[in-house]
Amino acid sequence: MKKFLALLLSAVMVLSLAACGDSGSSSSTSAPAASTSGSDTSSSSDFKVGAILVGDENEGYTYAHMQGIEAACKALGIDTTTNLIYKYSVKEDQSCYDAAVDLAEQGCNVIFANSFGHETYIMQAAQEYPDIYFAHATGTHAKTQGLTNFCNYFDNIYEARYVSGIVAGLKLKEMMDSGAVTDPYIGYVGAYPYAEVVSGYTAFFLGIRSIVPTAHMDVTYTNSWFDITAEGEAAKALISRGCVIIGQHADSTGAPSAVQAAHDSGNANVFSVGYNVDMLSVAPDVALTSPQNNWEVAYEEIIKTAMDGGTLKSDYCNGYAENGVMISTLGSACASGTQEAVDAAIAAIKDGSLHVFDTSTFTCQPAKDVKGNVVNDGSMGYIVDGNGVVTSAFATDTDGNNINDADEAIADGYYHESYFQSAPSFSLRIDGITELN
Amino acid sequence: MSSPVAEHSEPLIHVSKRVGISRGKSWAIRGAALVLALVISGLVIFSIVHLSPLKVYGAMFEGAFGTSRRAWVTIRDAMMMLCIAVGLAPAFKMRFWNIGAEGQILVGGIATAACMIYLGGSLPTPALLVVMLIVSVIAGGVWGLIPGVFKARWGTNETLFTLMMNYVAIQLTSYAVSKWETPVGSNSVGIINQTSRAGWFPTIFGQAYTLNVVIVLALAILMYIYLKYSKQGYEISVVGDSENTARYAGINVRKVYIRTMFLSGAICGIAGFLAISGSSHTISVDTAGGRGFTAIIVAWLAKFNTFVMILFSFLLMFLEKGAVEIASRYNLNNFVSNMITGILLFCILGSEFFINYKVSFRHKHS
Numbered sequence: 107m108k109k110f111l112a113l114l115l116s117a118v119m120v121l122s123l124a125a126c127g128d129s130g131s132s133s134s135t136s137a138p139a140a141s142t143s144g145s146d147t148s149s150s151s152d153f154k155v156g157a158i159l160v161g162d163e164n165e166g167y168t169y170a171h172m173q174g175i176e177a178a179c180k181a182l183g184i185d186t187t188t189n190l191i192y193k194y195s196v197k198e199d200q201s202c203y204d205a206a207v208d209l210a211e212q213g214c215n216v217i218f219a220n221s222f223g224h225e226t227y228i229m230q231a232a233q234e235y236p237d238i239y240f241a242h243a244t245g246t247h248a249k250t251q252g253l254t255n256f257c258n259y260f261d262n263i264y265e266a267r268y269v270s271g272i273v274a275g276l277k278l279k280e281m282m283d284s285g286a287v288t289d290p291y292i293g294y295v296g297a298y299p300y301a302e303v304v305s306g307y308t309a310f311f312l313g314i315r316s317i318v319p320t321a322h323m324d325v326t327y328t329n330s331w332f333d334i335t336a337e338g339e340a341a342k343a344l345i346s347r348g349c350v351i352i353g354q355h356a357d358s359t360g361a362p363s364a365v366q367a368a369h370d371s372g373n374a375n376v377f378s379v380g381y382n383v384d385m386l387s388v389a390p391d392v393a394l395t396s397p398q399n400n401w402e403v404a405y406e407e408i409i410k411t412a413m414d415g416g417t418l419k420s421d422y423c424n425g426y427a428e429n430g431v432m433i434s435t436l437g438s439a440c441a442s443g444t445q446e447a448v449d450a451a452i453a454a455i456k457d458g459s460l461h462v463f464d465t466s467t468f469t470c471q472p473a474k475d476v477k478g479n480v481v482n483d484g485s486m487g488y489i490v491d492g493n494g495v496v497t498s499a500f501a502t503d504t505d506g507n508n509i510n511d512a513d514e515a516i517a518d519g520y521y522h523e524s525y526f527q528s529a530p531s532f533s534l535r536i537d538g539i540t541e542l543n
Numbered sequence: 544m545s546s547p548v549a550e551h552s553e554p555l556i557h558v559s560k561r562v563g564i565s566r567g568k569s570w571a572i573r574g575a576a577l578v579l580a581l582v583i584s585g586l587v588i589f590s591i592v593h594l595s596p597l598k599v600y601g602a603m604f605e606g607a608f609g610t611s612r613r614a615w616v617t618i619r620d621a622m623m624m625l626c627i628a629v630g631l632a633p634a635f636k637m638r639f640w641n642i643g644a645e646g647q648i649l650v651g652g653i654a655t656a657a658c659m660i661y662l663g664g665s666l667p668t669p670a671l672l673v674v675m676l677i678v679s680v681i682a683g684g685v686w687g688l689i690p691g692v693f694k695a696r697w698g699t700n701e702t703l704f705t706l707m708m709n710y711v712a713i714q715l716t717s718y719a720v721s722k723w724e725t726p727v728g729s730n731s732v733g734i735i736n737q738t739s740r741a742g743w744f745p746t747i748f749g750q751a752y753t754l755n756v757v758i759v760l761a762l763a764i765l766m767y768i769y770l771k772y773s774k775q776g777y778e779i780s781v782v783g784d785s786e787n788t789a790r791y792a793g794i795n796v797r798k799v800y801i802r803t804m805f806l807s808g809a810i811c812g813i814a815g816f817l818a819i820s821g822s823s824h825t826i827s828v829d830t831a832g833g834r835g836f837t838a839i840i841v842a843w844l845a846k847f848n849t850f851v852m853i854l855f856s857f858l859l860m861f862l863e864k865g866a867v868e869i870a871s872r873y874n875l876n877n878f879v880s881n882m883i884t885g886i887l888l889f890c891i892l893g894s895e896f897f898i899n900y901k902v903s904f905r906h907k908h909s
Contacts, residue, residue, distance in 0.1 A: 162876060163876075164876075191871060192871055192874070193867070193871055194867075194870050194871065194876075197829055197832070198731060198825075198827065198829075199823040199825055199827065199829065199830070200822045200823035200824070200825075201823075204616050207612060208610075208612070208613065211610055211612060222729060222731055223729075223730075223731035223733070223827075225733065226733040226734035226737055226825075227734065229737075230734065230737065246726070298728050298729055298730050299727075299728035300726050300727060300728030300729045301726065301728075302729075303728075329717075329730060503726065508725065508726055508727040
């Protein structure tokens, strides 16, 4: 009997708690409801945006996307508390399709997904909901699939990576001029060995080499977009090999933290270039800068098109000229004169006088087939001349054999990156860069 | 050291093993644990995010069962969980710690995906489904058989062995992904046979997941009968209770180990088949996604009764889907929902202590 009474008492407690919780929250939610009804956003009040995110706000890449979506919604008068629905930490499998369909059933008019592996699932949902707009970041299928309600978007992040390379190059030059460093050895922590990453580190390297022509770089892949431990370990290994600048195309703070730790333990000659987020908070003494995407531009374009019921382009891609990319605040460790060099490079990229993948600035070895025979007829995706200068390179793989076979990207003396599609296509392995794994 | 009063003092709390407990009483204790869990979670939710717990629970329910599509997704995932738990049941009943379900799922998945990719164009889907079922059974079965044979012949530690087999399976999956990924280096296979749908479970009665339910429920019923009424099932429980007794009774213990581990692995292999062909249509190292471990909780909580497992599979999936919904709706981080799941599991697992042991307080002597 006593037990029963105790049980009853606890049940009453829950109910009373629930009751007071109820009244508390309803009074707090009524305030914003009243304010939105009084505002002038009535035209877009029923327009809903859904976003499928591979991580949450604790992950730099996703955080940047959330910032972009929210800024775009605010600019277009969409209430982010009621008409923006996030799905967090969605894996790259069936759960992505489930999430997309669930957002569609919740009445979203445009649905975004931000991770490479989401693409096929988003396309599946796009086929089933032809009246809803779907957009996928970093993907490659919109151009060839012919779905009118599906598009890809990305930024010319290679431009910002080139500029961050200039920042790193100036630091490298400073260290070499002072005699602190004799070997201009760069390390790079990459995620996966495919075009998006290859394009990024090549741009970064070319930026450095525009300042220090003798620089050479090693790349280590972690085979994960977000793995703090693996990225830290990779950075440590590169530092122990003698690298003095550590760049990254991976989403965590692992590498900058490892560089800061090396600095704290007495190695004063190693510095970090991050990605996505300002790394000064985790690596105040060694972070030089981070290339960043300003996703707001693409989000605003796509949401606007959807609100107007317009026709989607297959690809949305913005660079410095459209304010789609940037680099974060320069760290205190940067060499003097860096800001001026950065501004000059950005201006040159904007006015078209500087091309990141200028074929006169790099050389490649001719392609080889699986038996090791040289195949320099374009059937392996590119052709080099006798000096190793690339004279022809395809940007698109149309038959799915993973060798690019369409869209000649070399014209006017440079590789047209993100020109035919928003996703990066530059996957040439240039001389001076060594892939360690 | 001992004081004179010590002989009179009795500990404040006295724990004794229960001799027998009625079924009704044990379920009442479990029910009380559930209520307690909801109360504690309610307190946590209210104190951290100042939301009404009832509202949050309501949102969780809507997330899991709010629309028919959500309900089917919950059912599909609960069936997956149930399938793995059914696979683990015979092994654990034998006191064979098979923590290698993850690996057994993955190799079953690799076999299934390979069939979809290489035979997708040449076999009609019904025949392909049968082929995939058979190869996934063989793949998962062999993955379970290996630690079984080593335990039977050389007495190796099955906990470590099955665990290490998981890592081998993960590496094999990585290899398969790198072989099938598009584009090369991206680590993403994408949807297999997206346009032809070869090797996908067919839509039956307007539902894509009917076949998942049919297969898993059939397995659950068969496993219940096998464990409860067959001679082999009896042998499993005797071996589990005491290997020496089993040997004395003339049971070939080695044979039971090997046979049961093949069975356990084979059903986990079928779970891999369901994951690839019946749901995700892709393969990655996350295909098992920790479910091979979670299913151990399901199997143990249900005391290897496959019908009770249905209940716990749904409870866990309800928590998972509900968690996703409250994260999305109230902009809570996923961690808040993980806390709720943690509190619930802690209370339910903790209730087993009170079912097995009686706690009595010191009676006051005047």
